[in-house]
Amino acid sequence: xxxxxxxxxxxxxxxxxxxxxxxxxxxxxxxxxxxxxxxxxxxxxxxxxxxxxxxxxxxxxxxxxxxxxxxxxxxxxxxxxxxxxxxxxxxxxxxxxxxxxxxxxxxxxxxxxxxxxxx
Amino acid sequence: xxxxxxxxxxxxxxxxxxxxxxxxxxxxxxxxxxxxxxxxxxxxxxxxxxxxxxxxxxxxxxxxxxxxxxxxxxxxxxxxxxxxxxxxxxxxxxxxxxxxxxxxxxxxxxxxxxxxxxxxxxxxxxxxxxxxxxxxxxxxxxxxxx
Numbered sequence: 001x002x003x004x005x006x007x008x009x010x011x012x013x014x015x016x017x018x019x020x021x022x023x024x025x026x027x028x029x030x031x032x033x034x035x036x037x038x039x040x041x042x043x044x045x046x047x048x049x050x051x052x053x054x055x056x057x058x059x060x061x062x063x064x065x066x067x068x069x070x071x072x073x074x075x076x077x078x079x080x081x082x083x084x085x086x087x088x089x090x091x092x093x094x095x096x097x098x099x100x101x102x103x104x105x106x107x108x109x110x111x112x113x114x115x116x117x118x119x
Numbered sequence: 120x121x122x123x124x125x126x127x128x129x130x131x132x133x134x135x136x137x138x139x140x141x142x143x144x145x146x147x148x149x150x151x152x153x154x155x156x157x158x159x160x161x162x163x164x165x166x167x168x169x170x171x172x173x174x175x176x177x178x179x180x181x182x183x184x185x186x187x188x189x190x191x192x193x194x195x196x197x198x199x200x201x202x203x204x205x206x207x208x209x210x211x212x213x214x215x216x217x218x219x220x221x222x223x224x225x226x227x228x229x230x231x232x233x234x235x236x237x238x239x240x241x242x243x244x245x246x247x248x249x250x251x252x253x254x255x256x257x258x259x260x261x262x263x264x265x
Contacts, residue, residue, distance in 0.1 A: 018207050020133050029127050029161055030168045030183075035176070041215075042185040042208060047167055049207045050192060053200045054163045055134060056141035058156055063142055073147040074138075079155050088196045091166055092159050 019048050026051060061086060129160050167191050 026048045030039055039047075059074065065085070066078030077099065083092040134157045138148055170191035171183050180187075185208060192200050 018210055020137065021129055022133070025126075025129060026164055029129075029164045032127055033165055033168045033172065035172050036168060036183065037181045039183040040185070042211070043171065043183040043188045045211050046185050046188040046204055046208060047164060047171075049204055050167060050188065050197070050200055051129070051160050051164055052137055053203060054197070055137045055156055055160050057197075057199070058159060059138045059141045059148075062152075063146065068146075071147075072143075072145055073149065074142065074152050075149050076151040076155055079152055079159070083159075091195075092162060095158050095162055096155055 019045070019052060021048050021052055023048050058082065058089065058092075061089070127161055129157055131157060134160060167195065170194050 023044055027039065027044055030036055030044070030047060058079070062078040062082040063069070063074050065082060066074060068074050068078060076096075080096045080098045083089045083096040084098060131153065135148070135153055138153065138156060139146075142148070167188065168183070168191075171187035174187040174190045174194075175181070175183050189201060189204065192198070192204065
């Protein structure tokens with residue numbers, strides 16, 4: 001093994017700069033927004049860093065409020081609950097819809113019908 | 120511009136690592152949950168960009184800058200990110216500024232180095248310079264890495 005290769009740590013290229021998500025990918029996502037014409041380097045860096053903080057915050061909030069604390073797990077429904085219950089994560093409700101069973105959905109439809117009938 | 124929709128996804132391996140590092144050891148994160156967080160992160164980028172862009176447009180600027188992103192975080196009620204972002208930006212700025220100085224310094228060092236092979240004074244600079252290692256022919260001398 002040459003020591004040369006250990007100097008180039010390809011696993012986390014941005015790590016020493018304090019970020020690990022690829023800046024180029026973040027720029028691509030930002031540029032996909034139609035109104036954006038250009039983004040300076042600092043804004044790009046900050047958005048990338050903010051996205052990492054966001055991922056951490058979403059994961060930790062969902063885990064702490066979730067049902068998986070005893071089983072040591074984080075599930076989709078924990079995330080969907082966070083999106084619904086936490087104000088700052090409300091913008092995620094469209095892509096984190098709560099899952100319900102068809103059976104429960106049909107039942108709630110039935111109940112609504114019955115309620116309507118009562119009035 | 121993104122040509123394929125998957126270009127707008129963030130790399131799963133990196134997202135998974137960030138999640139794992141944020142949670143206590145040994146927490147099992149389902150595949151579905153990881154995918155959802157990754158998609159949420161992409162939506163976050165778009166939302167933040169849109170907010171930041173509004174601030175830039177209000178100020179009649181075409182280029183998004185750091186202040187726009189910070190203002191966007193406040194608007195999105197992620198004030199908790201402001202402090203860590205400020206700190207990260209400071210480090211980033213120093214790194215950018217340092218790069219030029221370091222490469223200047225490096226050139227001088229290299230010249231010196233040919234005279235004295237036992238120069239060990241470069242240890243501290245090494246951290247900021249990891250990107251330049253590729254151009255560094257004397258890499259095998261770096262006993263002090265990391």
